[in-house]
Amino acid sequence: MLFFYFIGWVIFSQSILMRMFTCCKKKRRLDTYSIKQKNHSGSPWLILSAHRGGSFERVENTLTAFKNAIENGMDLLECDVQMTKDGVVVVAHDNDILRLCGIKKNVNEFNYDELPPMQRRIPLHFSEGEYVLLPEEDGKFTTLRQLFEIANYKLISIDLKDKNDEMKHKVNDLIKEFKREHLTIWGSMVPKEHNKIGRLNPNTPQFFSGGQTMMVYLMYYLGLLFLYPLPSDAFMVPIFNSEKEKLFAQMVKKRKGGCLMRLAIVILGVLLRNSKNLYRHLRKRGVIVVVWVLNEEQEFIEALDFFPEIDGIMTDCPTKLYEFASRQNYKLE
Structure with missing residues (x-):
């Protein structure tokens, strides 16, 4: 009987109370509409975001990738940063440089000028057996300063990978130097560091x-x-369709993950697909909601049809998302 009372409470809360009450309401600090007016955006309302600069079209986190994203009307550039041994903040996702450079070492083991050049063919994350080719001019790691220099009024999301207080201060100094406090979303997935x-x-x-x-x-x-x-300002979450659930389950299995881990992925996919009221509630409380990583037009359509409450879409294919958004007239309510 208690179980049914609990289910009734959850339904009542999600359908009625969350629509009526938004205690501890936050003011939205990111004026995305004004920012989009200063950009060559592919959509007047939807935040178009490039994951690692658009890693399916150009080598991830390179200047060429970010320039391609900017040219294709992306409003938000997502990246990860780490720090070299001599204190240079570079844009890099993986903990080591094996996939990019073929060497099983970490970024922080090198001075910036000593970082090895990237390989000509870079394996794609989450796309088994596929590669992206590196242009001749893109062999060196991009620094966060270089990214800020070309970003202008674009939003940048920065995930700080290192548990390094010096890097936090260096990133903060760059944000202030380029006057990007209102154009940056930053943090760490590790709660203490965040x-x-x-x-x-x-x-x-x-x-x-x-x-x-x-x-x-x-x-x-x-x-x-x-x-x-609500403790933060931008809610960036994955959306799993059934195909992506299978893909992630296969990856976990390949890396010798157990049945419980594969089951957790399926459960996570179900939870993420049933969050329409959640996204609506977060937006009403001033939180920006961006879903990732969607790379096919059908995925864009399904996301916006099923979750009209979201603010934006993150993709590895900025050209495809830009062309899609340019043909649509999605206006978030």
Whole structure:
């Protein structure tokens, strides 16, 4: 009997209370509409975002990739940063440079000028057996300073990979130097590091860390989210369709992950696909919602049809997303 009472409470909370009450309401600090007016955007309303600069069209996190994303009307450039041994903040996702350079070493083991050149053929993440070719001029790692120099009024999302306080300060100094506090979303997926980043510069918006994201979903499915003070500003979450669930399950199996891990991926996919009221509630409380990583036109259509409440889409294929958005007239309610 208690179980049925609980289910009734959750349904009542998600369908009624979350629409009526938004306790601890946050003011949206990212004026995305004004930002889009200053950009050559592919959509007047939807935030178009390039994952690692658009890693299916150009080599990830290179200047060529980010320039391609900018030319194709992307509003937000997503990247990850690490720091070299001599204190240069570079744009790099993987913990080591094996996939990019063929060497099993970390970025922080090199001075910037000593970083080896990238390979000519880079294996794609999440796309088994496929590669992207590196142009001749893109052999060197991009620095965060170089990215800021070309970004102008584009939003940039920065995931700080290193648990390194010096890097946090260097990134913060660059944000201030380029006057990008209102054009940057930063943070870490590690809760402790994420909190340090927030304290370092409270004026720069943050994305939800891994722990914060889990807490949001927990509160949502307990029916208590309307009471929960939202700690960050941008909610960036994956969307899994059945094909992606199979892909991730295969990857976990290949890496010798257990049955429980594969089951967790399926459950996560179900939870993420049933979050329409959650996204609506977050937007009403001033949080930007961006879903990732969608690379096919059918995925764009399904996301916007099923989740009209989202603010943006992140993709590895900026040209494809730009062309799609240019043909549509999606206006978020």
